[in-house]
Amino acid sequence: MRGGLALLSTVSSPHAPPSPPLCFRRLRLHSVFSSDILRVKSRKSVWTIRTRAVATMASDPENIGNARKQLVKLFETSLRTTVPEESDVEPLVAACTAKFGDYQCNNAMSLWPKIKGKKTEFRGPPAVGQALMKNLPSSEMVEACSVAGPGFVNVTLSKNWIAKNIQKMLIDGIETWAPGLSIKRVVVDFSSPNIAKEMHVGHLRSTIIGDTLARMLEFSNVEVLRRNHVGDWGTQFGMLIEFLFEKFPDWESAGETAIGDLQAFYKASKQKFDEDPVFKERAQKAVVRLQGGELRYRSAWAQICDISRREFDGVYQRLGVSLEEKGESFYNPYIPSVLEKLSGLGLVEESEGARVIFLEGYERPLIVVKKDGGYNYASTDLTALWYRLNIEKAEWIIYVTDVGQSEHFQMFFKAAKRAGWLPDDDKAYPRTSHVGFGLVLGEDGKRFRTRSTEVVRLADLLDEAKARSKAVLVERGKDKEWSEEDLDKIAEAVGYGAVKYADLKNNRTTNYTFNFDQMLNDKGNTAVYLLYAHARICSIIRKSGKDIEELKKTGSVALNHQDERALGLHLLQFAETVEEACTNLLPNVLCEYLYNLSENFTKFYSNCQVVGSADETSRLLLCEATAVVMRKCFHLLGIVPVHKL
DSSP states (O other): OOGGGGGTOOSOOOOOOOOOOHHHHGGGSOTTSOSOOOOOOOOSEEEEEEOOSSOSSOOOGGGTTOHHHHHHHHHHHHHHHHOTTOTTOOOOEEEOOTTTOSEEEOHHHHHHHHHTTSSOSOOSHHHHHHHHHHTSOOOTTEEEEEEETTTEEEEEEOHHHHHHHHHHHHHHOGGGGOOOOSOSEEEEEOOOOBTTSOOBGGGHHHHHHHHHHHHHHHHTTOEEEEEEOOBOSSTHHHHHHHHHHHHOTTHHHHTHHHHOSHHHHHHHHHHHHHHOHHHHHHHHHHHHHHHHTOHHHHHHHHHHHHHHHHHHHHHHHHHTOOOEEOOHHHHGGGHHHHHHHHHHTTOEEEETTEEEEOOTTOSSOEEEEOTTSOOOHHHHHHHHHHHHHHTSOOSEEEEEEEGGGHHHHHHHHHHHHHTTSSOSSTTSSSEEEEEEEOOEEOTTSSBOBOTTSOBOBHHHHHHHHHHHHHHHHHHTTHHHHSOHHHHHHHHHHHHHHHHHHHHHTSOTTSOEEOOHHHHTOSSSSSHHHHHHHHHHHHHHHHHHTOOHHHHHHHOOOOOOSHHHHHHHHHHHTHHHHHHHHHHHTOHHHHHHHHHHHHHHHHHHHHHSOOTTSTTHHHHHHHHHHHHHHHHHHHHHTTOOOOSOO
């Protein structure tokens, strides 16, 4: 079990630092970029040149739709020409505010200390920046360049090039804007509830964060192995099986009715385990029999697991989440051989009756075999990692759990490095990442619970989200306009989407307060507001009476108004945003992009008449491009878009 600890952790969750300026935020994208993020404020432009709008350097077909990557290619050429002796320097290109341009190359200041004192024609960072600008190959994508302050090279993209790329996306599909990542296969380990326990609100974060990360990686043409590492093995099953045998001697013929409410069954068995020492002893012996493979015990275990799976699958179906279960029991047969490999490397030692791995920097060792000879989380997780690296051939293994488990992951990752399974360089592949997240809080600032102090069942939470959403729609008279089926589907899409977005829009490392009123608000940064915005765009296109598919073939996009250009540029930054969210494992980056896209569209629509204007065709195509990108964002966030509200 992994994901369900979000409400139970006693470790204070770290809060995200304030966002860096927009010009620098995307410098954190890739391992090829320097960790030195310059924070010098650009001053007014000093030098300006204009490049010819001719394609002397063709666009990189692998980076179609990714303006930043195409600019990186151009600046790579400029760097090799400007400082040929510094062949290891990679371009530092970031999106910028419109005040200075669309993008900025920030290499000049970090280059200067390297070349200062050597035989060089330059007399400071501004001169380096000027040379980088001068040596930039001509390209149809660049309209103008300027150098500001200590050598920042500002780039303004050609509005015609932006328009052409949007037009091409509309014809060829949004998949042409998928970012190209350097990895082929990833394991995302998420959700991971415990068998025999209902999914509760504590599982929400792991499930939807993991699903969004998987969706973004899949969109980026990475093969994703979605793994549900359920807690289906361990001491609790002895307790459950023995209670089943005691209460229902004919449990095999009684079937599921013998267990009934699995949550109540678990509580009753746990109470008896805690209060009855004779029963406790029988339960402990039952674990040994189960793990020894006795058929009667295995059959009872399988029945309990099947009941749980059906309950889990109901929740996953409602959330639109797909997973492949490979729980603790799956890896159990591999544990002895994996521990033998680690022992052969001299990593496993005896300590106070247990078998452990000592790790530098930690006072206590990583226990891999308990005193009683049983296995634990560490032995299972090390074995699962070995399997994923050697059998499934994954290059990147991502674990989505609460921040309270951070030390466990740090320790077993370090053990894997000692074993030679992982490189010492955290940026090299294969690699592992722990995607930690904070707690879900109630209005009182404490972990989110019901009034009776019970943990909130996830199914109940989804029921309430849908019911509240439906009530709002009925209040607005939609029950009289729509069919019951449409009303139900839209209420579900809005309700579930509101719950997901309210979680995903936060930096995952922070706690957040669960509040239905806020998440179902149709104003501000909420899913409801964004779904309304998408529905409004669909309405604009419908009311025009034009065949948008035909317009894609016969019309063209023009970005002559400043708000058209601003919207077009933001659309073009979709690919690099998804790449940033994937690379840093931060879904909130995509949420921020989506909200800003909606804001850009609102400004465009307020200042640019669409239907009935001389530019109607172009502006309808811009509406359609916005809707296409919004729908893809919704899909990546696991939110179902609506076309009317």
